[in-house]
Amino acid sequence: MNLLKISTSNLKDKPLTSFLSILLMALGIAIISLLLLAGKQIEEKFTRNVAGIDMVVGAKGSPLQLILSSIYQIDAPTGNISMDEANRLTRSPLVKSVIPLSMGDSYQGYRIVGSNQKYLDHFQAEFEQGKVFGEAMEIVAGAKVAKNLGFKIGDTFASQHGFNKEGHAHDAKKFKVVGILKTTNSVLDQVMITPLESVWAVHEDHAVEEEGKGANALKLLEENNDTEPNSIHPTEDSKEITSMLVKFRNPAMGMMMARSINLNSTLQTATPAIEINRLFALMGFGIEALQWIALVIIIVSGLSVFVSLYNSLKERKYEMALMLSMGASRTKLFLLLLLEGLIISIIGFIIGIILSRVGLWLMSENVEQNFHYDFNVLSLLKEEFWLFLGALFIGLLAAAIPSLSIYNINISKTLADE
Amino acid sequence: MIATQNLTFAYASDKQFHFPNFSCADRETMLILGKSGNGKTTFLHLMALLLKPTGGKIQINNQEISQFSVSQAADFRAKNVGIIYQKPHFVHSLSVMDNLLLTNYLAGKNQAKKTAQHLAESLGFAEHLSKKTTQLSQGEQQRVSIARALMNNPSVILADEPTSSLDDDNCIKVIELLQKQIQEIGASLVVVTHDQRLKDVFSSCCML
Numbered sequence: 001m002n003l004l005k006i007s008t009s010n011l012k013d014k015p016l017t018s019f020l021s022i023l024l025m026a027l028g029i030a031i032i033s034l035l036l037l038a039g040k041q042i043e044e045k046f047t048r049n050v051a052g053i054d055m056v057v058g059a060k061g062s063p064l065q066l067i068l069s070s071i072y073q074i075d076a077p078t079g080n081i082s083m084d085e086a087n088r089l090t091r092s093p094l095v096k097s098v099i100p101l102s103m104g105d106s107y108q109g110y111r112i113v114g115s116n117q118k119y120l121d122h123f124q125a126e127f128e129q130g131k132v133f134g135e136a137m138e139i140v141a142g143a144k145v146a147k148n149l150g151f152k153i154g155d156t157f158a159s160q161h162g163f164n165k166e167g168h169a170h171d172a173k174k175f176k177v178v179g180i181l182k183t184t185n186s187v188l189d190q191v192m193i194t195p196l197e198s199v200w201a202v203h204e205d206h207a208v209e210e211e212g213k214g215a216n217a218l219k220l221l222e223e224n225n226d227t228e229p230n231s232i233h234p235t236e237d238s239k240e241i242t243s244m245l246v247k248f249r250n251p252a253m254g255m256m257m258a259r260s261i262n263l264n265s266t267l268q269t270a271t272p273a274i275e276i277n278r279l280f281a282l283m284g285f286g287i288e289a290l291q292w293i294a295l296v297i298i299i300v301s302g303l304s305v306f307v308s309l310y311n312s313l314k315e316r317k318y319e320m321a322l323m324l325s326m327g328a329s330r331t332k333l334f335l336l337l338l339l340e341g342l343i344i345s346i347i348g349f350i351i352g353i354i355l356s357r358v359g360l361w362l363m364s365e366n367v368e369q370n371f372h373y374d375f376n377v378l379s380l381l382k383e384e385f386w387l388f389l390g391a392l393f394i395g396l397l398a399a400a401i402p403s404l405s406i407y408n409i410n411i412s413k414t415l416a417d418e
Numbered sequence: 419m420i421a422t423q424n425l426t427f428a429y430a431s432d433k434q435f436h437f438p439n440f441s442c443a444d445r446e447t448m449l450i451l452g453k454s455g456n457g458k459t460t461f462l463h464l465m466a467l468l469l470k471p472t473g474g475k476i477q478i479n480n481q482e483i484s485q486f487s488v489s490q491a492a493d494f495r496a497k498n499v500g501i502i503y504q505k506p507h508f509v510h511s512l513s514v515m516d517n518l519l520l521t522n523y524l525a526g527k528n529q530a531k532k533t534a535q536h537l538a539e540s541l542g543f544a545e546h547l548s549k550k551t552t553q554l555s556q557g558e559q560q561r562v563s564i565a566r567a568l569m570n571n572p573s574v575i576l577a578d579e580p581t582s583s584l585d586d587d588n589c590i591k592v593i594e595l596l597q598k599q600i601q602e603i604g605a606s607l608v609v610v611t612h613d614q615r616l617k618d619v620f621s622s623c624c625m626l
Binding site: 001002007009010012013146265316318319322323324325326327328329332411415416 | 450459466468469474489491492493495496497501503509510511512519520521522523524525526606612622
């Protein structure tokens with residue numbers, strides 16, 4: 001027999017009321033914690049992938065779309081640019097390095113990125129098995145892709161046009177897996193990398209095929225994004241890529257170069273840092289709204305503790321007087337009631353944290369299926385420690401206000417009245 | 419033992435109570451008879467130190483207790499006085515056993531499960547120890563509240579109308595049980611009641 005036992009008995013004695021208070025607390029905690037976790041993870045992923053890239057050059061369109069498609073591989077590319085025009089940029093003394101990218105095809109929902117060795121080096125990729133691609137149609141698979149599709153060295157497959165599984169297959173040319181990468185925790189895990197020449201090769205045939213079939217104009221127009229339909233054997237000049245990742249020697253000077261490109265060419269430049277900040281600002285509204293909702297839920301949970309204690313104290317007034325007559329001090333009974341609020345807060349917090357983990361796991365499964373982006377689920381944040389203190393505070397406050405009436409009970413009168 | 423001298427109390431200046439002097443030695447019983455409204459419960463609460471008298475003296479075990487502070491009174495009451503209330507009230511969420519042990523806990527004593535078990539057997543509710551108090555009948559609840567008053571081996575047992583809700587058979591049984599228990603632990607028993615049936619059972623009686 002001790003205070004803890006009495007307060008847990010009291011909570012168990014009113015299971016529905018206690019359940020409601022705990023549920024509300026858990027929901028509020030779960031939402032806030034989920035937002036914290038997801039926000040943290042998204043930010044981490046976004047900043048890790050953007051590291052070392054000062055500018056992206058691509059076709060005109062939405063700069064955010066250009067960043068999302070070229071760096072994060074999660075949106076459709078803006079269109080193609082001429083390799084020739086792009087190459088002219090690389091000759092500028094301001095540019096330290098460039099990585100060309102060519103996207104547009106996929107296999108089983110995983111993107112095939114045409115690039116070169118530099119793209120792998122950029123992410124400090126290491127090989128789990130095999131080696132880097134040497135010639136066209138050789139391909140290196142990211143860790144996650146290889147695992148999920150069960151790739152082995154030497155496997156061959158035909159890519160599909162577009163990024164969904166329903167895209168039509170480029171059956172004529174098959175890719176051959178020559179290397180599998182170790183996990184880099186970057187976008188590299190989710191894609192397959194092949195030399196630029198492979199993408200060109202696949203679409204040369206493709207263009208001929210399409211023409212032979214007399215495809216309709218719309219279809220042809222779409223294909224235009226990838227290759228010039230008329231040039232069956234494209235020269236170096238007419239070759240196209242999707243975008244280029246640029247690193248400057250001096251980022252400040254680079255900004256000036258970016259401005260002149262935007263003004264004077266058919267190309268567009270986008271700065272990852274700016275676009276990502278813009279994206280976070282857009283998401284920020286939603287996150288903030290959700291945080292307010294969660295806060296309101298937690299406060300309602302506090303109110304629920306308050307109301308249930310307030311009501312039960314009216315019923316339990318005699319009980320309190322009885323315990324006082326049996327030698328309990330008023331402070332002891334006050335602590336007893338505080339403990340009830342505290343227990344609800346603690347249980348609610350624990351359930352909330354578990355719920356947020358389950359929620360993040362579900363979200364991550366869903367996001368992974370749709371975007372091939374994954375979240376790491378089990379980390380505990382230091383913000384959650386503050387959340388814990390906040391939950392305790394609300395539980396204590398909600399219990400303390402009605403419990404103060406303990407100090408006003410007239411023992412003799414209460415015992416005599418009933 | 420317990421004794422009172424010239425005890426007075428007033429809820430308001432126009433309603434002054436004067437209580438009779440009496441003295442009750444260990445293992446003895448004292449019946450205080452009075453109609454309702456005569457201040458029976460007030461007298462009992464004064465003896466239990468739940469109210470502070472405006473004048474007069476109360477001695478328990480030859481110790482003058484009427485001028486104790488609130489916390490002194492609470493401590494003294496918890497250790498030396500067992501109270502049986504008119505209606506049996508308990509901590510609703512706790513089992514019968516836990517309600518008995520609560521008496522030890524709140525008085526700061528060791529929790530005597532064996533004593534509780536023993537009392538439950540001699541008062542005839544041993545099979546109900548793990549039940550909630552609300553599952554017991556009125557008579558059973560009254561016996562549990564007697565056991566509760568005995569848990570700390572008090573020097574004085576104060577009973578407020580312990581028999582008013584019981585039929586004749588149970589009434590006699592409860593009084594016999596009480597008298598037997600105080601013989602065992604060597605306490606004084608003071609019963610405050612309007613129940614005329616008890617007049618013949620008690621040797622000493624005083625009227626309010």
